[in-house]
Amino acid sequence: MSTPSSEPASAQQTSREEGEILEIRGGRPLVGRVDVKGAKNFATKAMVASLLGETESVLRDVPDISDVAVVRSLLEVHGVGVVEESEGVLRLDPTGAVSANFEEIDAHAGASRIPILFCGPLLHLLGQAFIPDLGGCRIGDRPIDFHLDALRKFGAIVDKQPSGIRLSAPEGLHGADIELPYPSVGATEQVLLTAVRARGTTELRNAAIEPEIMDLIAVLQKMGAIISYEPNRVIFIEGVDKLRGYDHRSIFDRNEAASWACAALATDGDIFVGGAKQQEMLTFLNVFRKAGGDFDIQEDGIRFRRDGALRPVSVETDVHPGFMTDWQQPLIVALTQAEGVSTVHETVYENRLGFTQALNKMGADIVVHPEGIASPERRVPRRALEQAAVISGPTPLHGADVVVPDLRGGYSYVIAALAANGTSIVRNVGIIRRGYEKFFDKLTALGADFDVIG
Numbered sequence: 001m002s003t004p005s006s007e008p009a010s011a012q013q014t015s016r017e018e019g020e021i022l023e024i025r026g027g028r029p030l031v032g033r034v035d036v037k038g039a040k041n042f043a044t045k046a047m048v049a050s051l052l053g054e055t056e057s058v059l060r061d062v063p064d065i066s067d068v069a070v071v072r073s074l075l076e077v078h079g080v081g082v083v084e085e086s087e088g089v090l091r092l093d094p095t096g097a098v099s100a101n102f103e104e105i106d107a108h109a110g111a112s113r114i115p116i117l118f119c120g121p122l123l124h125l126l127g128q129a130f131i132p133d134l135g136g137c138r139i140g141d142r143p144i145d146f147h148l149d150a151l152r153k154f155g156a157i158v159d160k161q162p163s164g165i166r167l168s169a170p171e172g173l174h175g176a177d178i179e180l181p182y183p184s185v186g187a188t189e190q191v192l193l194t195a196v197r198a199r200g201t202t203e204l205r206n207a208a209i210e211p212e213i214m215d216l217i218a219v220l221q222k223m224g225a226i227i228s229y230e231p232n233r234v235i236f237i238e239g240v241d242k243l244r245g246y247d248h249r250s251i252f253d254r255n256e257a258a259s260w261a262c263a264a265l266a267t268d269g270d271i272f273v274g275g276a277k278q279q280e281m282l283t284f285l286n287v288f289r290k291a292g293g294d295f296d297i298q299e300d301g302i303r304f305r306r307d308g309a310l311r312p313v314s315v316e317t318d319v320h321p322g323f324m325t326d327w328q329q330p331l332i333v334a335l336t337q338a339e340g341v342s343t344v345h346e347t348v349y350e351n352r353l354g355f356t357q358a359l360n361k362m363g364a365d366i367v368v369h370p371e372g373i374a375s376p377e378r379r380v381p382r383r384a385l386e387q388a389a390v391i392s393g394p395t396p397l398h399g400a401d402v403v404v405p406d407l408r409g410g411y412s413y414v415i416a417a418l419a420a421n422g423t424s425i426v427r428n429v430g431i432i433r434r435g436y437e438k439f440f441d442k443l444t445a446l447g448a449d450f451d452v453i454g
């Protein structure tokens with residue numbers, strides 16, 4: 001677990017994980033064991049939830065990634081005490097929470113979207129909140145209209161300014177009747193974190209129901225919230241006057257587990273992912289098997305490997321329980337080695353297939369159709385574009401000099417370089433540290449042949 005800033009714990013890690021440029025010598029299968037910790041897309045939200053409690057919270061299995069470090073810094077500038085009790089165990093004390101000034105918040109926001117989730121808890125706690133310009137991966141324009149519309153319905157006054165968004169709630173916050181235009185993960189979390197302390201009942205329709213959302217509901221229920229999860233994506237929240245701290249072990253990181261599984265396919269390797277569980281990965285495992293992968297579900301993890309020649313598949317990303325958008329980028333690298341033509345239709349983000357250009361530079365044959373598959377209906381309202389990739393394989397990959405565009409795209413480039421014949425230079429790999437704990441150490445454990453050269 002990192003020290004107060006985003007510095008990794010060990011000196012050895014510092015020297016390796018500060019590197020922004022990797023030289024990778026490919027052509028070797030990845031074989032061995034990696035262990036995934038708590039989910040990046042859950043632990044950060046549970047940390048924000050601690051602001052709602054009147055007593056300390058303990059969060060376990062917290063991954064050592066910069067997204068967690070960013071949220072930790074933001075909590076600390078708001079006066080929340082954050083102590084690392086032991087590796088991966090955070091004790092969060094909100095009793096000293098205070099308003100922070102704009103400059104401090106802005107300095108600590110980093111390339112993360114999590115700050116937007118501070119709105120509800122800070123409005124309950126302090127009657128005001130300031131949210132800086134948000135970061136996050138460049139995979140689309142990442143609007144927050146669903147969030148702001150919901151906060152207004154709770155009674156918040158939202159004032160968008162050039163430097164960020166100022167919010168206030170002079171009359172406090174009341175329950176709301178909210179139907180999301182799309183089952184947005186972030187907007188669902190926004191509503192949950194605001195409704196639990198609002199006066200009265202909130203009804204949320206068309207909610208996201210990802211396992212990470214359900215784990216956040218479990219955390220809030222531990223704190224004293226009354227949340228009922230109804231059929232057809234409806235969630236009722238009865239506001240309560242006060243909440244206490246929680247003690248919770250984070251759900252495992254499905255995205256990281258799926259990433260390593262795709263690495264085993266792409267490099268013809270054999271990777272045991274400790275901590276991975278079948279239930280939350282059912283859809284991924286079906287696609288993995290159809291693509292020519294084999295897996296063994298064991299007590300403490302899942303073993304992933306190739307089962308003969310890779311086969312083409314047709315995949316459409318969707319909200320849970322569909323095929324997660326975060327899984328498609330590593331999968332596409334493996335599909336470049338499948339014998340036939342695969343299609344991946346990205347329906348969640350409008351620009352999450354741009355990373356394929358660099359794969360083509362490495363010898364892949366991927367055509368991206370910006371209009372997606374010919375279907376006039378768009379999942380995300382007012383979405384101009386979806387995209388669809390057509391991947392023809394198998395195409396031997398060769399080394400190239402590439403620059404990481406985003407978190408999952410960056411992971412995919414490293415895997416492609418490991419699958420390629422020859423040497424690759426992968427730049428801007430610091431982005432990968434945002435979401436993959438001890439990434440270089442894990443590659444080393446799996447026998448990857450690389451050096452950090454810059």
Ligand code: EPZ
Pocket residue numbers: 040041042113114137140141142143144145146147148182183184185186187255324325326348349350380407408435
């Ligand atoms: C979360 O992003 C995850 N990030 C993403 O993971 C993940 O891909 C995404 O959920 C979908 O599962 C975190 O949890 C930190 P959304 P989020 O709101 O909450 C549009 C990764 O690699 N939208 O479900 O931002 C939006 O543009 C990251 O770990 C609006 O139009 O996702 C997108 O097209 C990448 N208006 C779609 O909805 C809004 O106000 C889904 O976004 C909000 C979203």
